[in-house]
Structures are given as C-alpha cells and as structure tokens.
Amino acid sequence: MQDKQETPAAAAPKADPPAAADKAGKGDAEVKVEASDNASGLETPKAPGVDTGLDAVPKGAADGGKGAEPDINIEELRAMIEQAKASGELPSGEGTAETAEAAATALENFSRGGIVFGLGLGLLVLFVWYFASESSLRKRLIGSFLAIAVTGMSLWFYKEQGLQEGIEIQGGVSMDIRIVPDEGKEITPSTQEQVIKVLTGRLSSLVAESDMVLAPQGKDMIFLQIPGVGPDRVAEIKKALEKVAKLEFSILHPQSNSLAAAVAADSEVVTGHEALPFVKKEDKDGNPLPPRWGLVRIQKDLTGDAIASAKPMFGQEGWEISVKFTGDGASVMGPLTLKHQNEPLAIILDSEILSAPNILNPFSTGCQITGDFSQQEAADLASALENPLKNPIRVEYANYISPTMGKATVQQGISAGIAGLGITLLFILLYYRFAGLIAMIGMGIAITIIFGMMALFKFTLTLPGMAGIILTIGIAIDANVLIYERLREEMKSGKSIGSAIKTAYEKAFSAIFDANITTLITAIILFQFAAGTVKGFAITLMIGILATLFSALLVTRVCFNWGTESGFVKKLGFMNLVPDKLIDFLGRRKIALIGSSILVATSLIVVPTLDPRGVELKGGDAITLQSEEGLTKQSIESTLDRAEFLEKTPIVQVQQPVGGEGEFFLIRADFGKAEQILEFLKTELDVGLDGAQTSSVGSAVGKTMLGKSALALGIGLIAILLYVTFRFEFAFALGAIAA
Template identity: 40%
Template sequence: MDPILIFALSFGILATFFWYFATENPAKKRWIGTMLTVTLVVIGLFGAYPPEKRLKRGIDLAGGSSFVLELRPTPGKELSPTALEQAKVVIRQRLNEMGSADLKLFERGDDQLIVQMPGIEDSQRDSIREQLEKAAKLDFHLLHPQSSTLAPEVEAGTEYVGGYDLKTLEHYDKQGNLESTEQVLLEREPVLSGKYVKQSSGGFIPGEGNIVHLNFDSEGATKFFEITKDNVGRRLAIVLDGEVISAPNLNEAIAGGSCQISGMASDAEARGLANALNNPLEEAMEVVDERSISPSLGKDAVRQGLLAGVAGLLLTLFFVAIYYRLPGFIAIFGLVVNIILLFGIMAAFQFTFTMPGIAGIVLTIGMAVDANVLIYERLKEERANGKSIGAAIEAAYEKAFSAIFDANLTTLITAAILFVMATDAVRGFAVTLMVGIVASLFASLIVTRVCFWWLMTGGLLEKLSIGGKFKVPTFDFIGKRKLALVVSLGVIAVALASFGIKGENALGIDFRGGDEIQFKVPGDKEITVAEVKDSLAKLNLAQQPVVQAQGDVSGAGTFVTIHAADNTALSQFDDDGNQTNLGIIDHLRSDIPVLGEQDGNGDLIVTHSVQSVGPAMGKSLLTESGVALGVGLLAIMLFISLRYEFSFAVGALAALVHDLIIAGGIAVLLNIEMSVIQVGAFLTIAGYSINDTIVVFDRIRENLQNKSGNVADIVNDALNATLSRTLLTSGTTILTLLTLTIFGGPGMRDFSLTILIGVIVGTYSSVFVASPVTLWWSKRTGKNLRKEVQETEAAKELARTAQADHE
C-alpha cells in the first residue's frame, strides 16, 4: 500500500477517533462508531486479501535460511563507524547477484547483522554461507627482488628479512588442477589496496583458463601505472584475504587501469571471486548463528499453525455463544472485526508472520474474550441491582473500562519491550501481540458498544438475556492465606530445586550453543529413536547427541530432533571442495534408508531444519534475554506503582515472582528447554498475571471507596465478586492455549505449554498471593489500605478540578 495513502488514512481515522470520544450525543456517537467500524473493516479486508500474497511469512513458515553474522576486526583495531552499514550494502549486492532477491537485513547491536532469505533451498545454503563469510579484502604486495632464493632460507629458519612475510603460492594449470607450490617473500605493507577496483568479471576463457579481469577507477589506475612503472622486473603479488593467489612478473608499465588474475581452480571460483571483489568488506565476518528450514517443512508449520488457530477460535466462539447468548454473538462479531483488523494491519505495514506470531494471534483472541467477559459480568451485576437495560449497559462499559485498559496496557508494555530488546524469534510474537491488543481494545470497547446501541434503537434488547449464571461458592481467601503460603513456598522450593538439579542442561541450544537438527518423517514412514542413536554411534563423535521423537497429533508424521555439539550437523569442506568432516545430516541420510528416499521429482521425502549457534553467541543471547526479562518486569512494576498505591505494587510483584519461578520450574521438570522464545513466554506470563491481578485490584479499590467495614472482609468480597470472571477468562484462555499445545507442532508446543502453565499458576496467584500480600504489606507498614486509596482518589479529583478551573 502506498505510504502516502497509509498516512492519509491513518490521519483520518485518528481524527475520527477524537471525534468519537469528544462527542456526548449518543446518536451521533453511534453513527461515528459505525463509520469507524465499517471503514476499518473494509480497509482490513482490502489490505489482507488475498492473504497468500499480502501477508509476509517468516523463515519458520515459508522455509529458507537465516544467518547471524559477526564482524571481526583486525587484531588491535576497532570496528570503523561505517563497518556495519558498508557490510549491509556489500551483502545485499553479493546475494542479489546470486538471485536472492527476497533478502532481509537487520542490524543487531554494534557488530552483528541478521540475514534472512525465505524460500532458499538447502542446496543453496552452503554457497550463500561462503559468500557471507568471504571478506574479499584485496591487496597488492611487491615481492622481494631475491624472493626465489631468500624464501626457502626464511622457511628453513636460516635467514630473517625484516618487513617481509613468508607466504605460499599455489600454481594451477588451465584446467584448474594443482601443479606445484612456491614459497614467496612479500612486503608486509601493500603498495595498492583493492578498494580502487571499480569492476571485476570472471569465468573460464578457452586457451587461458579460469580468469578474473580487474578494472581500477581513475585514482587506482594512476597508482597502478606508477607502481608497475617503478618496479619493472619485479613480481607483484595479488593477495586476497591474506592468501597469495597470483604473483605475475611486471615486464612493463601497465597503463589503462586493468589487469587479470589467473590460477583459479574452477569457473565457479573465478565468478565467485569476481563477485566478491566487486563488493569487498572492510572487516571479516563469521556466521555465529544459522537456522535453516526446508520450504516443505515451512508448509507443514503453516498447516499446523492454522489448525491450532482455527481450533482455538472455534472453541472460544462456541463457548461465548452458548454461555452469553445474544451478547455472546455480539462478542463474536467483535472478535471477527478484531481478526480482520489484525491481519489488515499486519499486511499494510508488511509485518512478518512467524510461528510464535500465530501463538500471539490465538492469545489475542483469549484476551479479547477477557474484555467481553469483564463487560458482561458487570452488565449482569448492574441488571441484578435493578437498572434498566440502557443504564446497565452504560454502567457496565464505564466500570469495566479502567480494568480493561490497564490490563491491556501492561501486556502492551511487555510486548513493546520484547520487540525492542528480544531476538527475531520473539519479535514476531511481540508484533502480532501489540497489533492484536490495539485491535482488541477497539473491538471490545467500541464495536460491541455500537452493536448494543443499534439493538437498543431497534427495540431488540427489551427482554435481554445475558446468559448463563456461573455461580461459585463464597470462599474465605484471606482466611486461607497461611495455607496458601505453605503451598506456594513448597512448590517454589520444588521449582528452585529443579533448576539446581538440571543446571546447564535446562538451557536450550540458543543459550548453550550447538547444533539442532529436526527431521519431519511422514506418517507412512517409520523411524525410531534407537535407530537414529545406533547410526550416530558410528560417527564416533566426541559428544554423543541427544535424540528425541515427538508425534504429530494430526497423524501427519513424526518429528525427530537431534541436539548435537557445535559444527557437527553439516559436513565440512576445505578450500578445494574436499570433504574434511562428515556431518550428521549427510551421514544419517546415507545410513538410514528412510531419510534418503526421494520422490518422483528427486526431492527428499523426509525434510529437515537446522539451527546452529556458536558458544559465544549463546552466552550473548542468554545475557540479552535476561536483560529483556528484567527490564520487562521493572516496567510493569513501575506502571503499577504509578497507577496504584505502593501496597498494590508489592502484591503484584510478589505474584509475578511467584508465577515466573513456579512456571519456569514446572517447565524444566517437563523437559522444556529454556530458549530465547521461552523468554517471550515468561514475559507473556508476566503480562497475563498482571492482567488478572489488575482486574482484582480494580474491584478492591472500588469496594474500599464505596463500602464500610473491615478491610480484610472488603478484600475478600472483591475476590469473590471477581472470581466468576477470573475462572471464565482463564478457562477460555486455557482452551486456546491447549489447542496450540496439542495441534501447534514442535515449533509452538513448548512455547504455548509454558504459557499454559503460567496462566494456571497466575489464576491461583491473583487470588491467593497478590491480594493477601497487599493486605499484609499495608498492615506491616502501619498504613490503612482504605485510607491510601481514598487519599489517592482525592488527589486525582483535586487535580481534575484544578484542570477544569484552568480551562
């Protein structure tokens, strides 16, 4: 979509929103809300259709390869300020030359680049990696006049020549075969840099062999002419990335600014070198993280993700319709609008969909239902208090607004921190969640309210049935706080013990480094863990890999996952293309017949994905993830402290720590590895826990302002008043997470299961931990919780009055 059009539409929609909230006339408000809804739905549908063309898919859904590159400066030197930007330009030019048009490049920190190429086949991955790591630093060095006699003596240690380096030069025939090697002595400092090369071309030329032609720019041509003129009779070494690839004699001064390099082993090497010389790097780069997923495996991920998403949506819609009846169908309409807006925004701004992003969509659905449940439970209370339908609806939306807004705002804070500080795997989830929250707020607070207004205008709400009556017995939560404390401390002790026992074994490949290989075996094929282990034993690896198998609940096959040491997944080759080390993938495909089978088109039937993380990269990710988690928790606590009284902030913090420790411990006990994506899961748990806690706190504060009596009793009444809502919203969220866990596949299963554990623990802590700790802290500090709330509200009222007088 054209950026100017997007800006114009955004400005118009924003102005309409201001008009909606500024208008007091109900009829006018109804028409403005309708216009907003219709406009946004049309834009969303137009922007997202057809979805297969409009929506961008990430590596995990489209297949392809992803690399993290780290720039490595020359020892003793620092990276130049322009090194990253120059590296981005070079990489884009090199890979575009190879036909990798759908290329995505992102900076990460001060010395890393992320390269993503959706749709790339495995056969292209190795050549792409080679191009990425090739620095192509070209220099020209003069050889010592007596190099042929001095070089052997220097090599033997009988002679030393200051200012010169000893190098090996290999000589190839015109067919690319190695004929001989020669020791040469060349000046340490270059006489000409390759930065003056304007253009190079390479290939096989009959009669000449594999040749690379160089053309210098005007300044380089002048320098090259002066060098060749002043050193006729000497040899000039052409050095690429520290290796001498040619050392021709200077028989005469060379004018015109061109020369050629011979001695390439193959036509492909000559063309690759020419491409690299056209785009040289200032600094060498190393691949520190590599992920590869075959396109067919990406299609499987899409299928499983859609299955999980549709199953979660249908379960949620069915529950809402059955339980709330007519208001339930209004909520369903709001959910449909929510999903249309989410996909439309993602498509319009070209945000990338990932597997965790699908989890974000399903979680958004659960949170949208939460907002509707809050409104409808309030609506029940207002009707029970004798209010008319119109007055009850207005009161329900007004009283539920603060809880809905605050709860979604805390989740938005965690999502924003994930987007800014986390890795790409988590960023896709964060983007989807942020867009989903905004769409959810619009759908639940405006769209459903407009629907109620139109139904009232048409006289269709005169005998409104709000739905089922989910009765829960009154429970003395505060009275059972000591028992709850014992239970919580016991489970926390078990969780901490699980961390201590597992130690580093609890960390996934993201944090400890290594290779992870995953084969997708179709349902009509069979392979066992024992078979894979027996085959791997033949490799005699220093560290024996860990093999796991996990069935696809849809019956489409089995996922076999292998965790191995760093640099063992792929076969290794030397500069001449000779295999130096057999990789796990190639070995298994040749040793186990099922893994080597091909279809009629010659494609492998059993697809695979690879993830490789270096140890240094793993430590870096662990640090970054810890910082992201810490900043996220700090931001949530800051918001609670500013929004509510400090006693409530202490209770919220206690519940947060409680939920994260227990959820993490149970995840470790279930053999869920701690990875970057799990950090996203923990921050999501934190956001959901606060969401639940805020709803309870909102009711406690309301009751403290409007009711008299013992504070502990008022807190208990508030907990019981919100209990049905807590159980209903937790139940719908658990349903959606269960669908992800069951149908989501390995890429989503551990992530959603961790959040599922967190939601269950968070539901418990919102009533048994957060509120009792708030009450305990208030008493411990000698403050009256009711007085704290009243003073805060009085200060707000005073500020509003002063603002009104000023205006």
C-alpha cells in the same frame, strides 16, 4: 575518459630475473594489464553520463516546465524501465538501471504513503470526534463509520498487498553472522552497514536479492534469511559469505627469492616487509609442488578499496577476472608501475600471492587475473573482489527449514488456532448468549485488523507471529469478559439495560486499558531486545492489543447501543456457572505461602538438573524428522549408537503435533554433526528424510540469547513496576511483580 588498449607486451611477463618474479606453475594465476594512452599511465576519470533510455516527456516539459503537473503512471514507468533494460539502452550494473528502479519504487512508496497518511489522519479526526461527542446518535453514527471503514481498509490492504510469509512457512535458510573486529577496535553501526552491503552484493549472484533479508542484530551480528533455498546450497552460501576476498598489490622485494623463505621461518628480518605464501600448485601429474614464499611490503601499495568493478570473462587462457580500478586506484597504480617497470608486482588475495609477473609497461586503469579457474570459481571470486569485507565474519547459527516441514507446521498452527477459536466462541455463545454473539463480531474485526495492518506495513508472518495472533484472541475474549461480568453486576442492581451497558463499559474501561497497556509495554520491550523471528511475535502482539482495544471498547459498544436504542435488545441473559460465594483468600494465606514456597524450591532444583534449554540456548545441532514408515525412536537411537563419529549419543525426542497427524522426531547433537547424522541415518535405515529440518547454533549465540532474555525480563518488570505504581500504588506494584 580516454580509450584503453590492451598492450600485448604487458600481458605476458618476461622471464624472471634471478631475484624477481615467480615462474608460473600449473594453474598459476597471472596478471594482464591494460595500459592507458598517456605516457604516465594515469587517467583522469570522467563522470559517466547517465542515459535512462526513457523517451517519455512528462506533461508540462514541452513548455519549459510550466503548465500542468506531470501525470506519472508508476506501472507505465516500470514497464518503460524494463523495456529500456531489455533493449540495452539502460545498462545494468553501472548504477543507471538500479537508480531508475529505485526512483520508481520510491515514487510508488511516496504515493502509497501519502494515501495511507491521509486515511490515517481522517480516522484520527473521527476518533477524537467520537470520544468528544455527547450525542448518542452522533456517537453511533461515527462509531459505525469507523468500524466499517477500518474493517474495509484492512480487508482491502490484505487483498491488495497480501502477507509476506516467513522462512518457517515457505522453507529456506537463516543464519546469524558475527562480525569479527580488528584487534583493539569495536564494531560500529557503520561497520554493520558495510558488511550488509557487501554480503548483499555477494549473494545477489547466488539468490534473488528481493527474497533476501539482511539486517543488523545487536552490536556485532547480522541476521540473514534466504527463503526458498535448499540444504544443498547451505555450504555454498556459507563459503561465499565467509570469504574475506582481501585483494592487495605490492611490489616484491628485489631479494625476494633469497630472503622470503628465511623471513617466513623467522630467521631473517627485513624492515617494512613480510613473507607471504604463494597459492599451492600441482605438477602435471597432480602432485603438490614445494611451497614458495614472496617478500612483500607490510604496507601494501594498493588495496581492494581501489577496485571499481570485477567481472568474470572467458579469455584465451580460460576463465579470468577483469578488474577495473577507481580514479583513486588509477592515480596510485599509474605512478607505481611507471616507477617499477621490469619489477615483479605481487597480486595478493587473502594473504596468499596469486602471482607476481613483471611489469613491462605502466598501467593504471585495470588488469586481468587469469589462472586455473572454473566458470563458477571465476564468478565467485569476481563477486568477492567487487564486494570486499573490511572485517572477517563467522556464521554462528545456521538453520534450514524444508517447505514440507513449514507447510505441516503452518497447518498445525492453523488447526490449533481454529480449534482454540472455535472452543472459545462456543463457550462465550453458551455463556453470554446474545452478548457472546456481539463479542464474536468484535473478535472477527480485531483479527481482520491484525492481518490488514500486517499487510499494510509489510510485516512478515512467522510462526511466533501466529502464536501472537492466537494469544490476541485470548486477550480480546478477556476484555469482553470484564465488560460482561461488570454488566451482569449492574443489571443485578436493577438498572435498565441501556444504563447498565453504559456503566459497565465506563467501569470496565480502566481495567481493560491497564491490562492491555502493561501487555503492550512488554511487547515493545520484547520487540526492542528480541532477536530474529521472535520479533514477529512482538509485532502481532502489539497490533493485536490495539485491535483488541478498538473492537472491545468501540465496536461492541456501538453494536449494543444500536440494539438498545432501536428496541431490538430489551434484556440480556447470562449463564451462571460460578456460584455467588465469597472465598476468604487472605484467611488461607499461610497455606498458599507454604505451597508456593514448595513449588519454587522444587523448580530451583529440577530446572538446573534437567536443563530444559533447547539447542537455541545451549548451542549444538538440532534435527527434526517427519515420521516415516519404519522410523521409530528406538530405531533412531540404536542406529546412532553405532555412529563412530559421535562422541556421545544424541538425545532423541518424540513430538506430537497439535492439530496434526503423525509424529516428529527431534534429535539434539553436538555442534556441526547434523549433516553427518542425516547421511548416516539415510544409509543405515534406508529412508529418504527429504523433509528434514536442521539448525546449528554456536554457544555464543545461546549466551547472547540468554543475556537478551534476562535483560528484556528485567526491563519489563521495572517498566510494569513503574506503571502500576503510577496508576495505583507501590504496594500493589510490588505484589504484582512478586506474583
């Protein structure tokens, strides 16, 4: 690539001719151009050389690549990359550093993936061997090794990788972003990917990129999560996201000054041209200047796709943006500026003309856009120009969760989980005694597997995920109850302890398997159609079901087999709280049918009347406040009654946390009122409210969630109907679905 020199003459526009460019007012953005050395203004860009700055030579490279395999240490490789970046040998921002880091990450993932694949394959072979073996001793040995190996691996994965905390736990901002399609066009997966790439580039200058979660959601939505961001930056992030930053260049019409205003007022028509406003200006006293218009081509001469980079920099006139064109952009801009010398070139951003200076010399490689920019405005504009959106976007849902609120909620979830687990374990210990102790061992292994697999596959632990873990505890207990009740019956029939255990597991297998498979089918459907953090519930539920099957059908059976074969377990005792009495349920079917009909009819009346839908489904704003001294439901309601900016009084509810102390207040209001309500309450009640959690949901999001929920429910019912019909018969399946 030839060296470029800035041409002073091209940097300062001449006095505008009568029908040419605009005069720069206060804060008027201008353009400085960098002319190329050749006469045409064209440059043929060369492929940049990639210098990694890494001097290390892998083993075997010195002898022409022959010999030992390269001995690559990933940690050393990363350290070398960071050292090269710090010394400037590995330039950042040109793709070299990012490529090197991506290569190191890919190498690390490949290495880890190979280890995990090998371990998984070995365990699979052992599973097949376990179920195929007929020797009791071999089964016990293989089963023991599997239990110890899987548990040990899960603990190691959890210790080494840890769990990624969801935004509900560590606090932050989450948004649902809708992509607005062009007229007559549809949003495609490639459009979603382009928007994700652009938004990632824009947000990287505001937050740490590694902390962001940007993922496609549905057909035209993007799901965004930014942990650790405070409420004061929500507006800044939203503004950066929604800015289209569509940069265009167009030669002004020769009669722009005389025709532009008339074309804007629809009193004149100029074929192939349209009137666009100049950015609003102010005089020295801060008074707005009269609006100005420019007549530009409808088909612009150059668009933002031709921008290779845009960087903020401090120049002689203050902060400016240095724009570099791509090779294709240079091939267009060179002939264009050569042909239209001494004519004004309009620089258009989001359908507003920043400036229209004269072209004094042809140029092709880039330009500087100057104006009344602050440092942050220049940085934001440069980021937007470098990452232009092809489609506008709209933030449909915004939710802020404070770290204090997240920690309190997590503590409540943990307390509820421990309380439920403790009560459940106490019950099975008292009811099933020694068998209950074995069930506890199996349950502990199942929970260990859940956390280990979540750490291995880098699943994020969310509050719905914690709910899935607690539900898994119930599923694990249910499986053990089925086995133990079958074991009780077999022992009553006079079988020996070893024979009774074997028969109990064999007969209970089908019930446990069918119950867990139907739940697994539901979880898979939920994961496929759910949105946002609900996926966390489905993930933990799926992992939990597999862990439950492993612990209930393999771990506990191996424990029983060791006990009976060694003579340690000679008999089992169970508590009997339910009397052996047959209940004629079918004889009471009329009473059950009448009672069910009354309940269904009541629900059909009450539910639409009370409308229990939350903000997530109805749309609007929700504010959750932690209880503070002097803050009561009555004080909040009476204060909000005096708020003139509210069309109707919000709903205030008191929530008592499970396993926690104090109260929470939930305020439901119209869309877009959350920030005003918070500020009004702070002022009127003289309270801090620093731990407030806010969420805003557009009506479109609520309709989408309802639609997805109905779709998931319908598909789930059909899937269960088909499975039960396949396993049993259609009458049983129909009865189950009706229930």
